[in-house]
Amino acid sequence: MPDIIQQTAKLLIVFGIIIAALGALLLLFKNSGIPFLGKLPGDIVIQKKNFTFYFPVATSILLSIILSLIFYFISRK
Numbered sequence: 894m895p896d897i898i899q900q901t902a903k904l905l906i907v908f909g910i911i912i913a914a915l916g917a918l919l920l921l922f923k924n925s926g927i928p929f930l931g932k933l934p935g936d937i938v939i940q941k942k943n944f945t946f947y948f949p950v951a952t953s954i955l956l957s958i959i960l961s962l963i964f965y966f967i968s969r970k
Contacts, residue, residue: 935951 933951937948939946
């Protein structure tokens with residue numbers, strides 16, 4: 894049992910580092926990064942005089958599909 898806990902802890906650390914690195918890359922390349930991210934057809938943007946509501950529906954679905962495929966291929970052994 895302790896071996897499983899150690900492996901899980903290491904896996905969580907690796908995923909945390911990957912997520913932090915992706916976040917840093919998005920911050921560095923926010924103006925010249927991925928051009929379609931957040932601007933897909935299906936993303937909801939409502940702009941009023943002093944209010945902006947933004948909900949990236951299509952971008953969320955696309956990222957969900959990509960992450961699902963990545964985790965599917967990682968979990969296959």
